Amino acid sequence: MTGTTIDTLRFATAGSVDDGKSTLVGRLLHDSKSVLADQMEAVEHASLSRGKDAPDLALLTDGLRAEREQGITIDVAYRYFATPRRRFILADTPGHVQYTRNMVTGASTAELAIILVDARHGVVEQTRRHAAVAGLLRVPHVVLAVNKMDLVGYEQDEFERIVEDFAGHAAEAGLPGFTPIPVSALVGDNVVDRSAHMDWYAGPALLEFLENVPVGAEAADAPARFPVQYVIRHGEQRHYAGQLVSGSLRVGDRVTVHPSGETSEIAAIDVLGAAAEAAYAPQSVSVRLAGPRDVSRGDMITAGPDAPVLTRDIRAAVCHLADRPLRVGDRVLVRHTTRTVKAVVEELAGAAELSVNDLGRIRLRTAEPLALDDYAVSRRTGAFLLIDPADGATLTAGMVDLNDAG
Template sequence: MTTTTHELTATSLLRFATAGSVDDGKSTLVGRLLHDSKSVLADQLEAVEHASRRRGQDAPDLALLTDGLRAEREQGITIDVAYRYFATTRRRFILADTPGHVQYTRNMVTGASTAELAVVLVDARNGVVEQTRRHAAVAALLRVPHVVLAVNKMDLVDYAEDVFARIADEFTGYAASLGVTDIIAIPISALAGDNVVEPSAHMDWYPGPTLLEHLETVPVGSDPSDEPARFPVQYVIRPQTAEHPDYRGYAGQLASGVLRTGDPVTVLPSGHTTTVAGIDVLGVETDIAWAPQSITVRLTDDIDISRGDLIAAGPTPVPTKDIEATVCHLNERALKAGDKVLLKHTTRTVRALVKDVAYQLDIDTLEQHTGATELNVNEIGRITLRTAEPLALDAYADNRRTGSFLLIDPADGSTLTAGMVGEAFDGALTAPAAQEEDWV
């Protein structure tokens, strides 16, 4: 059986996130994108028109298509991450519309964590502001592969080319300093619809694509055959039926790479080696599977494997109990050295101890405040952890799935912190060594 690269790569689906300062018109942009791409149902548009009339507006307020919470509608701001699903003839999309307020940085981290592209919106009248730099830094921190700078409200600056060029140059230079290399700037007017779905008649000096055209054509997804296979075991299947008395399969979602029947694999953290005896997809046997398919794997050897183990092919990480990571704290309760937490990595959850808060990162200046003793909500910093059991972790820069984790409050199960293993911005940030602890 032969499988082409095109068949292995998920190019038909783009996950992207939007971010922008308050009142930059982000929700209007998303609404315009949905409306002009014919992705809004008639009853949704009717509800928006009715709500707009009640607010004294003559034309439909397209921002209401994304600001779905009552509090958002009343305040006129985006609070929560709003996910929208739409499609064109060329591609399917999952859009995460994230808040612009500084106090909702954690929401942007949530929305952009799985995104392959980030749309950063700026007001053409204000240019690059502090929150713009913050959003660029978060996108770089989360290793979002593609970034679009959407310079909005060009109609309010008379569609001036020099205004757009100045903003584009400033943002591109800053983002490049963070390690972001794939950047495109697009001048738009979300309110008027210029360069969102249809080309603008007012900006003939701009030769590039509209926003939707770029979203439809930007390369997404890497070739799974170029990545080491990582398969976190979610469930062990033992049907014990007369038809299959000896069946033992390991079910889960292939996090990265490609698995084939006959591939040599290593089970982590135990380190036992074996080979893939068979692969089942939706109950049908196949000889190949690729990320992010949900599959069941059968192995040639009878090895003690349970939920949370990692079946890996290719270069394998060395299991460790000591973790250095960049984290974004999500909870109102501060994270401090000495805190006892649960660490969830793929399908494995273990006890862990926060050994040290190395520094708190000023996301606007990238300055490291080494005197920090804790991380408060929305703050990003560097910590060291010690786990009770070894974990097979990849660097986040190499694998966003197996290089990330969550810290959980063992008392009530609430999520505390999102973590990324390894360095933050292309190895520029480092953490000092921590002291050993006895708790784990």
Template sequence: MPTADLETSATSLLRFATAGSVDDGKSTLVGRLLHDSKSVLADQLEAVERASLGRGQDAPDLALLTDGLRAEREQGITIDVAYRYFATPRRRFILADTPGHVQYTRNMVTGASTAELAVVLVDARNGVVEQTRRHAAVAALLRVPHVVLAVNKMDLVDYAEPVFAAIAEEFTAYAASLGVPEVTAIPISALAGDNVVTPSVTMDWYAGPTVLEHLETVPVVAAPTDAPARFPVQYVIRPQTPEHPDYRGYAGRLTAGMLRVSDEVTVLPSGRTSVIAAIDILGEPAESAWAPQSVTVRLADDLDVSRGDLIAPVAAAPTLTQDIEATVCHLHDRPLRPGDRVLLKHTTRTVKAIVKDIPSRLALDDLARHPAPGELVANDIGTVRVRTAEPLALDSYARSRPTGAFLLIAPADGATLSAGMAH
């Protein structure tokens, strides 16, 4: 497939997340984005208008378009991650509106884990605060490729350019210290609509893109096709019909790279090798497939392949390991301690494991590492060492987000404990 076509298919969908401190206006921004881009159905807008009138407000509270839980509407805050799907003529979007409270840092990690862009909001009156730095650090840890600084409530500081410039300079310097390569700063008023979808006539000193324009045009690159292929097997297809008596296909989603017919591959963790005999996409034969397509792969040899196995090129296969060091965000109210027996889910494979050590906990306000914390509690981010009962084909998260990430699960009730990023 030509490179241009690959780029078009990769940039047709953008996953992005919003983050910021409490009352910075994240939900209002999202509501304004949906409303002004004509992505709200009439009945949804009517419901918001009724709810706003019920709360004594003269104008529709656009934050209610995402604050869907009753507890959120009663408290006027975002508690859970709200996902919205919308589209413009230029691009489709999956949006995760994440909470701003410190105790919901884990929700921000959940929302940003698959994001290609993070919009970090700052109240122009307050500037960069601790929670702003925390969210920037989480975006850097998760290796979100693009970061937008939206300086909101510019209407409350008389649309002053020096206020915006000072905040943008401070945040950009902090983000650079985290390893964030580039920050796009945009002055906005989500309540009034300035620079959200339409350019602001009041802030004529700003010549950059609006939020929507940037979201529509930011380059989004899918897993590069020159990266080593990674194909976690989800399902083995054995139709056993007269038309296909010997058909054995391995179905799944390519998380990275490209596979071609005749490629030499290895099946992990067994280490057996074979050659790709055929690739089927939606029941039709194909000569090649690339991430993130869902395909069925057939091998030339009759190997023992099952769900949880990973098919990768012989020349660029990941190293098998049972000792994992990783950064984790602890998601559960139940603490994580050394000695805990857990299940580790990596791509389509789940194995037994034990937490051997928790060397440090990360303080996101100053990025200091506190040694030997003894445990991780909800919303903590720290380093853990885990020993698995079976070898895993694990990449580093820095190299590949899909095959470098994993979950720690409680064996007794299946609760998700921590989300991990392998070193």
């Protein structure tokens, strides 16, 4: 080891049924040498028993096939692998429309989404839905993987037609841009190795792109946001522990505590039990403020010129996750970072109710103010969950829109 830090890319995959997503993920794992020998032997044995001449790489990721055949809901499967250049956390999400909520779960922390389409069918309704979810969640990078190019003769015109079609939907979904890559997961074209069948394509293979795409969407110079998770008492002193979700803090920085609005100064910072002069997102730290302050779990310590908006009126885009519908007048709990407050659903734009997997817009009135950032600015302090106060079940995922005038 040279001491160089290897970073981590979180990415999610999404595709319609039979677009070849399981094969693509299997090929990515196999060709990047991220499959153990005994796993490969099991796949080869299973493939032979099913009458296949070659290993079915989809079996590397299709361990939930039995559950699917029984009609059991499939959750997001997380897979971990690494290359010499980067570590990867892959959120493998189901493709059916009834699993939109699973894609929201998987993509909510992703810095990149791979949207897969079948070259024979092009952009379909579920492709448009996946683009809408990626836009809603402000995923920083999107790859359009046009799969099964071998079945359309590796034709450049077919690829360009699909890219042009998707571009229109991407613009409507608010995607800042996307990178199109023609692939054949079954054969291995442009997944890990460059394809010999598409000399008209000059771009990177999929893994090459994943290894080089920038990570760390929220810059270190972003405003500091430190939700307090625990209050630790050492005699007369109080230390506030949690994760610094954006920006940085230094000893001596002037800070504001929300929602009280009290101001103070950072007197000390501890990182992993050792004193430090500075802390950077996403480190977990504890801080001590100058002088006694009334700070509790759920408060947010902030620094920098761009203060969060303190409000009881929340307007947001949402995806409803629960089987029970959400209606105007419902009383809910809003969980935002480490703070949980009571709220009432005051408006559902253009809808009488939201059912499971529905995307929509909402207006909430909270009992206490929350310190919010726009989701477009911060995916951590601009996101929230709605919780059922009766049983604690998660109802809805929300993305704050401070620019929504109603």
